[in-house]
Amino acid sequence: MQLAKIALRNTTRQLKRTLLLGGAIAFGFFVFTVLNGFTGGLIETVQFNFASALGGHIYISGTEVSELGSEISVIGDTEAVLGALGTIDQLIASYNTRSSANTSIIFGAREENQRLIGADFGQEDKVLGAMNFVEGTPEAFLERPDGLLLPQDVIEKLGLEIGESVIVKTNTISGQQNVADLVVVGSLNPQDAGFGITLGFAHIEALNTLLDMEPNEFQTLNIYLDDLALLPAATGTLYRELKNVATVEPRTGGSRGPNFARAFGLGRVNRVAEDERWQGTKFSVTNLEDRMEGVMSMIGVMENISLIIFLVILVIIMVGVMNSYRMVMIERTVEIGTMRAMGVQRSGIRSVFIWEAFFIALGGALAGLVAAFAVMAGLELFDFSSSSWSFFLKQGHIQFGVGFFDTVVNMALLCVMSIASVYLPARSAAQLRPAEALRASF
Amino acid sequence: MSIVQLVDVHKTYPLGKTEVQAVKGVTFTIEKGDFVSIAGPSGSGKSTILNMIGCIDTATSGQVLINDVDTAGLTDRQITKLRHEVLGFIFQSFNLIPVLSVFENVEFPLLLGKDAPSRSERYRWVEFLIEDVGLSKWKDHKPNELSGGQRQRVAIARALATKPSIVMADEPTANLDSVTSQAIIELMKKMNRELETTFIFSTHDPDIIEIADHVIKLHDGQVLEDYKTDEVERGLGALTQDKEMA
Numbered sequence: 001m002q003l004a005k006i007a008l009r010n011t012t013r014q015l016k017r018t019l020l021l022g023g024a025i026a027f028g029f030f031v032f033t034v035l036n037g038f039t040g041g042l043i044e045t046v047q048f049n050f051a052s053a054l055g056g057h058i059y060i061s062g063t064e065v066s067e068l069g070s071e072i073s074v075i076g077d078t079e080a081v082l083g084a085l086g087t088i089d090q091l092i093a094s095y096n097t098r099s100s101a102n103t104s105i106i107f108g109a110r111e112e113n114q115r116l117i118g119a120d121f122g123q124e125d126k127v128l129g130a131m132n133f134v135e136g137t138p139e140a141f142l143e144r145p146d147g148l149l150l151p152q153d154v155i156e157k158l159g160l161e162i163g164e165s166v167i168v169k170t171n172t173i174s175g176q177q178n179v180a181d182l183v184v185v186g187s188l189n190p191q192d193a194g195f196g197i198t199l200g201f202a203h204i205e206a207l208n209t210l211l212d213m214e215p216n217e218f219q220t221l222n223i224y225l226d227d228l229a230l231l232p233a234a235t236g237t238l239y240r241e242l243k244n245v246a247t248v249e250p251r252t253g254g255s256r257g258p259n260f261a262r263a264f265g266l267g268r269v270n271r272v273a274e275d276e277r278w279q280g281t282k283f284s285v286t287n288l289e290d291r292m293e294g295v296m297s298m299i300g301v302m303e304n305i306s307l308i309i310f311l312v313i314l315v316i317i318m319v320g321v322m323n324s325y326r327m328v329m330i331e332r333t334v335e336i337g338t339m340r341a342m343g344v345q346r347s348g349i350r351s352v353f354i355w356e357a358f359f360i361a362l363g364g365a366l367a368g369l370v371a372a373f374a375v376m377a378g379l380e381l382f383d384f385s386s387s388s389w390s391f392f393l394k395q396g397h398i399q400f401g402v403g404f405f406d407t408v409v410n411m412a413l414l415c416v417m418s419i420a421s422v423y424l425p426a427r428s429a430a431q432l433r434p435a436e437a438l439r440a441s442f
Numbered sequence: 443m444s445i446v447q448l449v450d451v452h453k454t455y456p457l458g459k460t461e462v463q464a465v466k467g468v469t470f471t472i473e474k475g476d477f478v479s480i481a482g483p484s485g486s487g488k489s490t491i492l493n494m495i496g497c498i499d500t501a502t503s504g505q506v507l508i509n510d511v512d513t514a515g516l517t518d519r520q521i522t523k524l525r526h527e528v529l530g531f532i533f534q535s536f537n538l539i540p541v542l543s544v545f546e547n548v549e550f551p552l553l554l555g556k557d558a559p560s561r562s563e564r565y566r567w568v569e570f571l572i573e574d575v576g577l578s579k580w581k582d583h584k585p586n587e588l589s590g591g592q593r594q595r596v597a598i599a600r601a602l603a604t605k606p607s608i609v610m611a612d613e614p615t616a617n618l619d620s621v622t623s624q625a626i627i628e629l630m631k632k633m634n635r636e637l638e639t640t641f642i643f644s645t646h647d648p649d650i651i652e653i654a655d656h657v658i659k660l661h662d663g664q665v666l667e668d669y670k671t672d673e674v675e676r677g678l679g680a681l682t683q684d685k686e687m688a
Contacts, residue, residue: 340522342554434498
């Protein structure tokens with residue numbers, strides 16, 4: 001340990017050089033940690049936003065063929081889907097049912113298009129709690145069965161006041177026009193919308209009535225899991241269970257399952273050819289991963305870019321460390337000779353250099369980490385609600401996600417690379433013949 | 443009882459396309475407990491011989507025996523171990539480790555190798571050595587806070603830390619004033635008597651040469667005179683290679 005102590009104290013001998021080397025390492029690690037934290041946080045944020053917007057981690061939607069031969073988005077066979085849930089009961093944190101519709105909100109002579117989500121908000125307290133109310137409260141919404149929550153910009157365009165009634169017009173699931181009177185009880189910050197779509201919310205019974213569905217029917221059943229790591233397994237189990245009792249669209253590679261719009265009732269009412277019609281509900285099982293494929297590939301690109309930046313910085317640092325330690329070896333030639341004369345083995349001389357590089361790398365990495373955490377914490381405080389990147393923000397704030405294990409691995413990698421870059425100068429120092437090394441002093 | 447033996451030792455250095463013969467067939471013996479001065483002008487081969495005895499350089503031909511062991515047959519690891527266990531070094535420029543305190547510099551050799559003494563044993567011995575060289579008040583200071591004489595005292599204490607059989611000192615007083623030089627040589631002599639350690643030092647200072655009890659005078663890479671001062675005083679004459687040379 002004496003050699004490690006000498007190495008540690010050696011780092012203070014040429015403080016300026018040590019600070020430059022450590023600073024370069026700190027900067028590299030800072031950049032990498034912030035970028036990694038950003039992409040890590042992005043995954044969590046996007047997952048959260050997707051899950052919030054879609055109401056869960058696994059989504060079961062259904063389509064049926066109407067008497068007139070049209071494809072309608074509804075789950076009539078609720079027993080089949082609720083029965084299948086029992087097989088993954090122990091994995092489920094909660095589940096909810098939803099209906100949705102593209103509507104026109106009419107107030108006086110003004111009309112605005114608005115997508116409405118109908119949900120049982122008694123069950124979905126998390127979603128309601130996460131909403132950013134401009135006016136009104138969640139409690140007021142829960143108290144009114146005919147309550148409606150609209151984005152603030154829509155309310156402004158319509159010239160509405162909270163508590164006023166509006167006419168909501170939409171097509172039923174079979175394509176007939178229908179209207180209902182609903183009362184606006186709150187306004188939401190439009191920047192919190194997912195997918196760039198500003199959503200309005202109503203109670204599922206009210207929306208089902210408008211869509212000409214039974215009160216207990218729904219269009220999608222969404223499941224929150226306790227552990228997202230079990231998402232593929234839980235999805236697979238549900239798919240197999242449903243397939244045993246009903247028609248299920250195959251989970252194919254790529255986008256998996258039916259297109260996104262139809263699964264969430266966004267598509268048109270299509271006519272089904274006679275020979276392609278089916279009985280009962282045809283289910284479709286998708287999950288968060290399926291929906292996030294595009295975003296994940298974008299995040300993957302960002303992660304690769306940050307890795308390339310890290311590698312470039314690492315190479316620059318390695319070259320810097322190697323050159324610096326070549327100089328150090330020349331400066332300390334006499335000292336190396338003295339230590340060898342006193343009985344320090346070649347491996348001991350090597351270890352002094354290696355310990356020194358390790359301490360500088362570790363110190364630099366820790367400094368970079370601290371700086372990165374400080375900057376990330378600072379950035380998390382800023383409210384970017386007014387930006388158009390709300391889908392990548394969690395309630396208007398950037399989220400950073402730095403994994404402990406990843407950080408430790410990255411620090412270890414940095415230390416190993418620094419040690420590797422100092423190895424050649426260290427070996428040269430160890431190979432010095434004591435008499436030659438000491439000649440300067442003798 | 444001989445502790446160092448050089449038998450017909452030659453050392454040749456390459457110098458560009460030519461070779462320089464630094465040592466030309468030197469033979470002498472040093473007894474255990476001797477206080478030996480290797481004297482001679484610059485370029486006479488003093489440092490080269492000390493380097494070979496100190497096992498930090500090898501002879502081109504001939505034998506260098508330490509405790510009857512021919513050092514030519516040892517591996518680098520064995521030679522390093524030999525240096526650690528048997529030899530101590532005092533350098534002209536002190537060569538203390540700048541980042542360690544006086545105490546840590548003296549303690550450093552004791553921490554090398556597998557048979558390091560216990561912490562308390564080590565502490566007592568280092569304290570004793572530092573006190574013996576008169577630096578108790580300075581034990582926590584760094585080398586750059588000491589005078590030249592004090593640094594050389596630290597170097598002496600460090601050289602004695604592992605209780606070596608032989609201490610090598612290459613011109614230990616060259617960077618010191620005459621009063622300090624005298625004090626350093628007297629300290630070395632005191633240690634030689636107290637610890638029965640063999641001291642071999644090189645110098646070209648005539649006043650210091652005569653303090654030694656065994657003098658080996660070199661000239662142009664050869665032994666000019668080899669005598670023990672007490673035998674000269676008793677009229678027995680030099681041990682001598684000069685007679686043979688004559």
